[in-house]
Amino acid sequence: MPARRRLLAAAVTAAACLGTQVLTSTAATAADEVVSRGVTIPAFYNPPAALPAADGTLVRSEPLPLALSLPTLHGPLPGSATRLMYKSTDSNGKPVAVTGAYIEPTARWKGDGPRPLVAVAPGTMGQGDQCAASMGLEHPLTFNGQTVSVGYEDLAIYRLLAKGAAVVVTDYAGLGATDRLHTYVNRVDEAHAVLDAVRAARSVDGASVTAGSPVGLFGYSQGGGATAAAAELQSSYAPDVTLTGTYSGAPPADLTSVTRAIDGSELAGALGWSLNGFLQSDPALKPIAEAHLNTAGKAALADLSTMCVGDALFGYGNAKSTKWTTDGRSMSDIIAATPALQAFLDSQRIGRLKPSGPVRLATGISDNLVPHGQSRDLAADWCRKGADVTYKAVLLPNVGSALLNHFAPLLTDQGDAVDWLSDRLAGKPAASNCRTMPLQP
Numbered sequence: 127m128p129a130r131r132r133l134l135a136a137a138v139t140a141a142a143c144l145g146t147q148v149l150t151s152t153a154a155t156a157a158d159e160v161v162s163r164g165v166t167i168p169a170f171y172n173p174p175a176a177l178p179a180a181d182g183t184l185v186r187s188e189p190l191p192l193a194l195s196l197p198t199l200h201g202p203l204p205g206s207a208t209r210l211m212y213k214s215t216d217s218n219g220k221p222v223a224v225t226g227a228y229i230e231p232t233a234r235w236k237g238d239g240p241r242p243l244v245a246v247a248p249g250t251m252g253q254g255d256q257c258a259a260s261m262g263l264e265h266p267l268t269f270n271g272q273t274v275s276v277g278y279e280d281l282a283i284y285r286l287l288a289k290g291a292a293v294v295v296t297d298y299a300g301l302g303a304t305d306r307l308h309t310y311v312n313r314v315d316e317a318h319a320v321l322d323a324v325r326a327a328r329s330v331d332g333a334s335v336t337a338g339s340p341v342g343l344f345g346y347s348q349g350g351g352a353t354a355a356a357a358e359l360q361s362s363y364a365p366d367v368t369l370t371g372t373y374s375g376a377p378p379a380d381l382t383s384v385t386r387a388i389d390g391s392e393l394a395g396a397l398g399w400s401l402n403g404f405l406q407s408d409p410a411l412k413p414i415a416e417a418h419l420n421t422a423g424k425a426a427l428a429d430l431s432t433m434c435v436g437d438a439l440f441g442y443g444n445a446k447s448t449k450w451t452t453d454g455r456s457m458s459d460i461i462a463a464t465p466a467l468q469a470f471l472d473s474q475r476i477g478r479l480k481p482s483g484p485v486r487l488a489t490g491i492s493d494n495l496v497p498h499g500q501s502r503d504l505a506a507d508w509c510r511k512g513a514d515v516t517y518k519a520v521l522l523p524n525v526g527s528a529l530l531n532h533f534a535p536l537l538t539d540q541g542d543a544v545d546w547l548s549d550r551l552a553g554k555p556a557a558s559n560c561r562t563m564p565l566q567p
Contacts, residue, residue, distance in 0.1 A: 160304045163273035163432050165256035170209060173223035173305045177213045181318070181364075182325020185211040190227050193266050194280065198232065204287035205231040209260055212326035216299055217314035217407055224319045225302035227260040228294045228330045229283065235290035237552030242370070243335040244286050244547065245323050246295045247345030247352035248279045249536070252434035253310060253399045258302030259295050274436025282344065282540055289548045291342070292335045294327035296320055298352070300406065307431060310396070310403035311378055313474050314359070316352035320345075321364040340551045341367055344543070346375035346536045347496060350487075354379065354504065357481035369483035371550025373543045376489050376496045376532060379476040379504040382468070386458040387497050392529040394445040395438025397457060398430035404470055411466060418460050423450025439529075477507035484556035486546045488518040490535035495528040502563075509560035516546065516556055517563045 158172040170188060177185060190207035197203075207229045216222045235241040248259040252275065256268060262277020269275075279295070286293050299315045300308035309315045324341055327333060345353035354374040360367060378384040381400070388396050405412050419427070426445070430438060447457040461467040485508065489501035498519075505517040520535040550556060 160255060162254045162256045163437070164270045165268060165273060167255045167302075167304055170211065171225055171255065171258075171302050171304050173211065173303050177221045177223055181213060181215055182322040183213045184326050184329050185213060185223060187211070187330060190260065190264060192229075192263055194284070201232045203232050204284050205229045205233075206332070207263060208330050210294075210323075210326055210330070211303065212322055214299065214318045214322040216309070216318070217312055222299045222315075223303045223305065224296060224299055224322065225258060225260055226294060226296040226323050226326070227263055228292070228327045228333060229287055230292055230333060231287040231290055233288055233290040237290075237548075239553065240336060240339045241334045242291045242340040242342060242551035243324060243327055244291045244293050244342045244344050244551070245320050245327075245356075246279060246283055246286070246293055247316065247320050247343065247349035247356070248295065248298070249345070249347035249349045250310075250393070250396060250399075250435055251275070251301065252438065253301070253308045253402060253430060254432040254434055254437075255302055255304050257434035258297040260297050260302060263295070268434070273434055274440070275434035276436060279349075282346075282544070285540065285544045286344065286547075289544065291548070291551060292327070292333065292339075294323045296323040307402055307406040308399070309407050310399040311348060311351060311381060311474065312403055312407050313351060313355035313476055315407070316348075317355035317359045318363060320352050320356040321360060321367050324367045325364070337366070340370040340553075342370055342547045342551050343372040344547060345373065347532065348378065350374040350377035351379065351476060353377075354476050354481065354485070354487075357483065357485055358476065358479035360482040371483060371547050371556065372481065372485045373547050374485060374487045375539065375543060376493055376535065377476060377487070377501055377504060378496050380500040381471045381474050382458075382461070383497050383500040385461065385471070387495055387528070389456055389458060390444060390446045391495055392439060392443045392527065393435070393495060394447075395430050395433060395442040397447055398427050398442070401457070402427055402431050408470060411470060414464060414466055418451050418453075420450060420452045423447075426450055477504045480511040480513050481508055484514040484516065484550060484558070486516040486518065486543060486556075488520055488535065488539050488543060490520040490522050490531060492522055492524040492531045493535065494524075495532035505563065509563065513560075514556055514558045515560050517559055518542070
């Protein structure tokens with residue numbers, strides 16, 4: 127069995143034998159707890175009424191038990207985790223509480239210089255608070271008959287920890303923190319959450335990382351868009367966070383293209399998350415949306431707002447937005463015909479700014495969920511701006527499933543992505559291939 131498959135099998139087995147936790151439906155045990163699809167969200171995730179002024183300031187923290195953890199003489203493997211809440215700023219310039227987790231690794235950093243820090247931006251988890259990646263570290267599998275959530279980002283996190291890098295994971299604005307809806311694929315909200323997670327990690331009690339630690343970003347799919355946007359916005363939003371390297375896998379850089387692709391796919395529920403996020407970011411769009419959505423469409427958006435990926439696959443897999451609209455048009459057609467909606471999607475375009483530091487952008491050539499073409503266009507856009515880009519076209523066959531075409535490169539390329547980022551954190555120069563980028567198939 128190839129090494130990658132052995133590692134994946136081991137991770138799945140470990141989750142099943144050691145860390146799988148089946149959560150049962152419970153009532154809230156405190157006035158400030160929230161129950162989402164039968165899962166009690168701990169009171170920790172309820173933000174205070176007032177937040178600190180400075181972005182990246184820790185609001186609160188507490189120990190976070192890792193479900194997949196082994197005791198050793200030198201401490202628990204892969205490390206000791208801390209649950210975080212920190213202050214960030216949303217796309218409207220308003221303060222927002224963001225949650226996440228910091229993991230101090232047991233493994234020694236073998237590179238030169240101080241231990242590096244990697245900010246992991248999770249891929250699509252859903253929109254319900256119970257889907258947050260920080261909860262996935264404690265409960266790799268949540269299944270209670272009402273919700274299904276899998277902490278699939280744990281594999282990448284553990285691989286980075288094994289390299290000796292400290293890891294901070296963001297839950298993004300509104301995912302975990304219970305005061306608002308998650309603004310799914312909002313590039314500014316996600317970029318700010320990633321960069322502020324780096325700032326917050328530096329002030330965690332017992333953290334070995336400092337302002338002098340090399341910083342890397344790591345994300346795939348939604349996470350790839352978040353790290354791409356963070357690399358673009360770093361110089362203006364977080365000049366104190368110097369990026370040593372950024373991995374952006376399958377980034378949804380052009381939401382007009384992505385919206386069209388996910389409609390009717392296995393992950394059609396992501397269309398509902400996108401629309402919900404748009405309305406959270408810009409309430410002025412709500413009357414426009416309500417004018418086009420029929421009863422079924424409004425019910426779907428409300429339902430999806432509490433769902434994780436597993437729920438959406440079962441409940442809305444292959445759903446078509448033509449069933450959600452008053453005139454039977456698709457949401458893509460309505461967006462194209464509505465200037466305000468098109469302008470909002472256009473404002474989310476990634477690729478108009480030069481990213482800071484070297485970037486590795488990878489995309490599967492058969493990915494038709496987050497279309498390969500628009501991801502490659504992002505690499506080309508960055509190259510034209512003089513960015514240091516390592517572009518990787520992941521050569522995998524089209525297996526007939528949009529979801530598998532998108533998910534397979536996450537696993538097959540992950541080891542190379544971790545190695546590339548580790549080399550940047552160790553001070554090795556990147557080798558841009560902008561001049562020899564593979565042609566788009």
